[in-house]
Amino acid sequence: MTFMEDERKSEGPRRVQTAGHEHPTAGAIGNQLRAIGALSKAFEQHLGRTLAVNDTDLEAMEHLILSGPMTPSELAPKLGISNAATTFSVDRLVASGHARREPHPTDRRKTVIVPSPPSVARAFDALMPVLNGVADAAADLPPQHRDIVGAFLASVIDVYEGALEAGAAEADTPA
Amino acid sequence: MTFMEDERKSEGPRRVQTAGHEHPTAGAIGNQLRAIGALSKAFEQHLGRTLAVNDTDLEAMEHLILSGPMTPSELAPKLGISNAATTFSVDRLVASGHARREPHPTDRRKTVIVPSPPSVARAFDALMPVLNGVADAAADLPPQHRDIVGAFLASVIDVYEGALEAGAAEADTPA
DNA sequence: ACTTAATAGTTAAGCAACTTAACGACCTAC
DNA sequence: GTAGGTCGTTAAGTTGCTTAACTATTAAGT
Numbered sequence: 001m002t003f004m005e006d007e008r009k010s011e012g013p014r015r016v017q018t019a020g021h022e023h024p025t026a027g028a029i030g031n032q033l034r035a036i037g038a039l040s041k042a043f044e045q046h047l048g049r050t051l052a053v054n055d056t057d058l059e060a061m062e063h064l065i066l067s068g069p070m071t072p073s074e075l076a077p078k079l080g081i082s083n084a085a086t087t088f089s090v091d092r093l094v095a096s097g098h099a100r101r102e103p104h105p106t107d108r109r110k111t112v113i114v115p116s117p118p119s120v121a122r123a124f125d126a127l128m129p130v131l132n133g134v135a136d137a138a139a140d141l142p143p144q145h146r147d148i149v150g151a152f153l154a155s156v157i158d159v160y161e162g163a164l165e166a167g168a169a170e171a172d173t174p175a
Numbered sequence: 176m177t178f179m180e181d182e183r184k185s186e187g188p189r190r191v192q193t194a195g196h197e198h199p200t201a202g203a204i205g206n207q208l209r210a211i212g213a214l215s216k217a218f219e220q221h222l223g224r225t226l227a228v229n230d231t232d233l234e235a236m237e238h239l240i241l242s243g244p245m246t247p248s249e250l251a252p253k254l255g256i257s258n259a260a261t262t263f264s265v266d267r268l269v270a271s272g273h274a275r276r277e278p279h280p281t282d283r284r285k286t287v288i289v290p291s292p293p294s295v296a297r298a299f300d301a302l303m304p305v306l307n308g309v310a311d312a313a314a315d316l317p318p319q320h321r322d323i324v325g326a327f328l329a330s331v332i333d334v335y336e337g338a339l340e341a342g343a344a345e346a347d348t349p350a
Numbered sequence: 351a352c353t354t355a356a357t358a359g360t361t362a363a364g365c366a367a368c369t370t371a372a373c374g375a376c377c378t379a380c
Numbered sequence: 381g382t383a384g385g386t387c388g389t390t391a392a393g394t395t396g397c398t399t400a401a402c403t404a405t406t407a408a409g410t
Contacts, residue, residue: 029313029321030306032328033211039335040212045255046342056396073358080220085397087360092396109358109405129341131205133334137327138204146204148320149327152312153207159308160214166304167221231367248387260368262389267367284376284387 033156047126051119052096056081060089061098061123064115069102071110208331222301226294228273231256235264236273236298239290244277246285 048058056079063078064070076086090113093099098119104110138146223233231254238253239245251261265288268274273294279285313321 027310027313029325029328030309032325032332033309035332036208036328036335037212037215039332039339043335043339043342046339050342054396071358072360081396082398083358084360084362084399088396091360104358107358107406111359126342129338130334133338134205134208134331135202137330137334138202141323141327145323145327148316148323150204150207152316152320152324153204153211155312156309157207157210157214159305159312160211160218163304163308164214164218164221167218167225167301229367246387247389256367257369258388259370259390263367266389279387282377282387286388 043130047123050126051098051122053092053098056085056089057092057098060086060093060113061115061119064099064113065120065123069112069114071104071112073110075113218305222298225301226273226298228267228271231260231264232267232273235261235268235288236290236294239274239288240295240298244287244289246279246287248285250288 044058045055048055051058051061053061059079060075063075067078072086072090073083075090076083079086079089081089090099090101093113093115094101097116099113099115102112102114104112138149141149219233220230223230226233226236228236234254235250238250242253247261247265248258250265251258254261254264256264265274265276268288269276272291274288274290277287277289279287313324316324
């Protein structure tokens with residue numbers, strides 16, 4: 001690690017400098033979490049290649065599969081893109097046969113995007129090894145261990161949520 | 176959950192259908208892992224906004240900070256983009272003052288990308304809450320619990336790596 | 351009932367970031 | 381010293397996003 005050898009002489013408490021000297025295994029857990037993030041990203045990209053769709057369209061399919069058919073306006077915020085971009089994504093999914101548009105039963109302005117069953121099945125088959133693998137790993141733990149892991153993951157979630165809130169608050173206060 | 180009501184009558188063992196009926200807490204752990212993935216993605220985007228860089232450039236900065244200065248050719252595979260695209264990313268980082276190009280000391284073909292200390296400090300300050308938060312959460316665990324969590328995360332990593340290998344193998348065998 | 355305003359989806363024009371291919375500069379080996 | 385490979389950059393083209401404008405439909409006001 002050859003960074004920040006000069007600079008940053010002292011300006012507050014800094015427990016984590018490079019990778020945590022104080023608790024070797026504690027730092028290791030952070031590394032594992034980061035590794036999982038990288039692996040899950042890699043896996044998603046692999047999955048996208050398998051189904052011949054780009055990242056956005058794959059994510060759209062995931063939402064359509066996990067939450068069921070929905071309108072473009074509902075989908076857009078889940079994808080974090082504009083309404084118009086969602087139209088393009090749906091266009092691509094329809095063109096490649098992964099989904100179809102259906103009129104909304106009561107509101108004629110709306111369109112419902114329905115994932116095609118074969119595509120759902122293919123996505124599921126590709127996802128299953130990971131879903132099952134993680135579920136099995138968790139299921140294989142004795143219940144107390146499962147609770148310990150669950151509690152730790154909950155605390156990690158709290159950390160992220162806290163950091164995001166702090167960041168949002170700081171955005172409100174332009175200093 | 177209104178999906179796959181027809182189709183998929185039976186074609187093999189399927190333990191995880193919607194969200195794991197057999198082991199409620201086991202499924203919960205999978206959900207937690209997914210939540211952590213989503214949160215860390217959201218946090219990265221927030222961080223990118225804070226430093227006024229896009230996702231790619233932020234990831235480049237992270238690699239430059241965590242692994243130290245490196246050449247574009249080393250950076251490109253870490254970003255998962257082409258060499259040429261890395262040139263553009265570096266151009267942007269240099270233009271915004273987050274990094275600078277330096278000639279390689281021995282090989283005059285190469286350029287070394289060096290992150291600017293102030294940008295490193297800013298990124299660090301923004302990252303610290305999460306880094307420290309996770310490290311603290313891990314450090315607060317009694318050692319046996321830490322081992323339990325570490326072992327579980329290791330098994331999750333194995334699951335992903337196994338799935339990626341299987342996917343790669345299947346790509347070789349065009350069926 | 352008719353007009354006004356709001357909502358849903360799409361289209362249009364423009365922009366940002368990627369790709370592959372081709373280049374000049376440099377290193378390495380024969 | 382020349383031949384071939386590597387490094388970074390440039391060029392041309394593609395993809396996928398954005399905002400703004402437009403059409404169709406619904407909801408609300410009078």
